[in-house]
Amino acid sequence: MKKEIVGYTTGVFDLFHIGHLNLLKQAKSGCDRLIVGVSTDELVQTYKNKSPIIPFTERIEIVSALKYVDEVVPQSHRDKIAAYHEIKFDVMFVGSDWKGSVLFSAVEAELAEYGVKVIYFEYTNHVSSTALKSTLQAIYDAETFIR
Secondary structure (H helix, E strand, C coil): CCCCCEEEEEECCCCCCHHHHHHHHHHHHCCCEEEEEEECHHHHHHHHCCCCCCCHHHHHHHHHCCCCCCEEEEECCCCHHHHHHHHCCCEEEEEHHHCCCHHHHHHHHHHHHCCCEEEEECCCCCCCHHHHHHHHHHHHHHHHHHC
């Protein structure tokens, strides 16, 4: 019997868009069971110094509803080694912007000791939650100025 391959990825998934969907679709194609960590509002506040627009409970519900996602867990810390010990995944999917960074080179090396492979995905270049927020803010500012 073939061993089930468990994959893991994380994200804020604020203002869910096609880039998020592409990431989760690609990740699911690389494993049998995909577990997704959705960052809590408190965690996002600690490293982005701002809160997501969509509350955690709604973001987790949105991601849970996707056919590519088998399980959703709260991501309350960014420690990928601790996450491995909590979840026991076989492969971790990460955005390509982390590839070669000091942080992820160390994480990748340590996960390899446990037999975990790290796969990097290219971002969908034309869309991001940050760009969507900026566009929405510009529209809001323009409408407020006109009034």
